[in-house]
Amino acid sequence: MVLAGVDQVIAGVHLAGSAAPERFAWKVAARSLSDVAAMAACPAGMVVAAALSPDIETEWANRFASELQRIGSMFECPLIGGDIAVLPAVGDSMVFSSTVLATPDPEAGHRLVLRSEARPGDLVCVSGEFGASLDSDGGGHHQEFMPRIDVARSLHRSLGNCLTSMIDVSDGLSSELSHLSRESKVRIVIEGERIPRRHDSKLEQALCDGEDYELCFTVSATAELPACIAEVPLTVIGRVEHGEGVFLDSSGDQAPLEASGWEHQTRPAARDSSDSEGGFR
Structure with missing residues (x-):
């Protein structure tokens, strides 16, 4: 059995557009890894796609890729593929997506922990x-x-x-x-x-x-x-x-x-990061 967890990070929504490439790499990978953790599964590999601003320099992209490789080594979840595209215009929000593949834990009998098995008395x-x-x-x-x-x-x-x-x-x-x-x-x-x-x-x-x-x-x-x-x-x-x-x-x-909490389909207008109750999500 192969499991998959996918998540996105959008500049200006989940992180400031000016954030370092390492921040974008960490958050897009870590969000999907957190989905895998919720099943108590074992990460096996990840693929990452990025839609970058046309003014992003090669050094920025290389730092982003290097951080993904470091994260992959840390969690025994190697970067095994992906894709890069360039957005039409400077100022368009960059979008990053990661998919983490995982398998059930053999040391736990290959059982998955689901959301649907809580019992009265727990x-x-x-x-x-x-x-x-x-x-x-x-x-x-x-x-x-x-x-x-x-x-x-x-x-x-x-x-x-x-x-x-x-x-x-x-x-x-x-x-x-x-x-x-x-x-x-x-x-x-x-x-x-x-x-x-x-x-x-x-x-x-x-x-x-x-x-x-x-x-x-x-x-x-x-x-x-x-x-x-x-x-x-x-x-x-x-x-x-x-x-x-x-x-x-x-x-x-x-x-x-x-x-x-966070409502994906009814997201309010972006808030200033100085707002103590919200901002980047």
Whole structure:
């Protein structure tokens, strides 16, 4: 079985157009690698396509390609092909696309971890921290995140079938929880105070900002969840129940949690990177 994860990076949307070529290479590859991590799979190779501005110099393109090759070596996911095109005019937004091919992990019995197998009684857990992924200058976690390939595979190898479902958090934690609830046909209850937050971000930011690229997963209540893997903390933030929807529990009072986050089909006009609640996505 061969798996594929594909993602795009658009200049001015996901990164500033003036970002270094290494930033573009990292983000376009890492986004697809994060998709592979969500299945606890093993990367095997990647192909990358780029539509470059006509004023991009050869040195820029070479640095972009060199960084892709370095990333491939880091994750045992070699760059095996791709394509480069030139946009019609200077000022057109550059577009980059990566497709990562992967295989099920033989050390976990070739099993894939899906979004659809969470069960009532499971615990809802996350890796890392959430919120404030974008700094005021446009930099920050969203362009420096580490795909959780090693964390996902270690979890799967140690917990086996007790790791019941998993998803990576790109569009916002509340949005990804909604995916898990809907595809597993269960009710998910989250305790807001348990969600680990980056840079003391507010709860709404932790739930809705997105671009965290952490793992959200469910485990059997009897599973022995380690406190961290590869120095990445793991935290229980809620539980799975019979029913449907996602709910936020605050001191015993539950309220529906709206699936709020990045909307690909209804993207608002680009915001200035100084906006503390948004900008490049």
